[in-house]
Amino acid sequence: MKAAPDANFATQCIHGGLEPDPQTGAVMTPIYQTSTYAQSAPGEHKGYEYARTGNPTRSALQNNLAALEKGKYGICFSSGLAAMDTILRTLKPGDEVLASDDLYGGSYRLLTAVMGNFGLKSRFVDMRDADKLAGEITDDTKLLWIETPTNPMLNIVDIQALTDLARAKGITTCVDNTFASPYLQQPLELGADMVLHSATKYLGGHSDVVMGAIITRNKELADKLYYLQNAVGAVPGPQDCFLVLRGIKTLHLRVQRACENARRIVEVLQGNDLVANVYYPGLADHPRHDIAAKQMRDFGGMVSFDLKEDTQEAATEVMKNTHYFTLAESLGGVESLIGHPASMTHASIPREQRLSVGLTDSLIRLSVGVEDADDLVRDLENALAAAVPASV
Secondary structure, rough: OOOOOOOOOHHHHHHHOOOOOOOOOOOOOOOOOOOEOOOOOOOOOOOOEOOOOHHHHHHHHHHHEEEEEEEOEEEEOHHHHHHHHHHHHHOOOOOOOEOOOOOOOHHHHHHHHHHHHHHEEEEEEEOHHHHHHHHOOOOOOHHHHHEEOOOOOOOOOOHHHHHHHHHHHOOOEEEEOOOHHHHHHHHHHHHHOEEEOOOOOOOOOOOOOOOOEEEEEOOOHHHHHHHHHHHHOOOOOHHHHHHHHHHOOOOOHHHHHHHHHHHHHHHHHOOOOOOEEOOOOOOOOOOOOOHHHOOOOOOOOEEEEEEOOHHHHHHHHHOOOOOOOOEEEEEEEEEEOOEEEOOOOOOOOOOHHHHHHHOOOOOOEEEEEOOOHHHHHHHHHHHHHHHOOOOO
């Protein structure tokens, strides 16, 4: 049965926003694999007209996501970037987006190479200091695009400080919460107007679906987003919605295990002579550890590190020698992944800009999965040992 609004997070994963199917009593939401719905007369129907506009499986997922993020409205899309594109379509030519200077490469590409052609302006700034950010805001600034933890440097942004600043200036805020998931962080509770997820990642959790989602409490924003969801049509199919609903059932278990495994991995990396820097907000010496501890339940399953031999070739030697860490793009699945942001997820960002935020040529990003921690530790230790230059 539907969870009470004050139910704890684990209960919301199972029951949040959900009821047994009203037609059959099915406990699991059915896959309504249909493109259209019968009407008894023109305009007289059971709440659904056409599957681009609405689908009961999608509705169930949207309600579930709203419950997880403590929002009122969930809106799902065919990918995370489709969700971001929809938010940007609420703006007009001449409006400006201020975005984190350390952000996902696909977000950078959409802002610059796509939306820039339609008159939308974007600037990429350090969002770790709210006072400095205040000096970057202009009359044209209409949206703050916030990542925290950032991708891939795992910088931490103070959500409350930025949303307070934006609200005082009449600016909308959206937090890309993909890295944290709602299990670790709920930005609407900290003042954000919107939360975005690549549901492909932790929400789905099994690397078998591509989807995006937006959650908000603001009805005016929600109405715009629902309108665009239908008008533009970048919607997910019912099978994909079912897969994400199923994945969410174990979200709290998966993310907590990933956090525990990540702590073990960080210890190993810090003690390895080949590693130059380890980036993880759970480290006491992370420059924003205190902010992460304040706004997150735990510190996540994402870890980045670079090498003392700062070359792509050195990073490649490590990555090609892992066994359980699969070399692949994406993150947030039950399996551990390893990747090279400079040539993979962030290749669209100019090298000079990458280097300015610390994204070096040797930087390696780990998505730590839920395998046995001892096996993951041995896998990384073996890969690093195999990558030691012959001269050493």
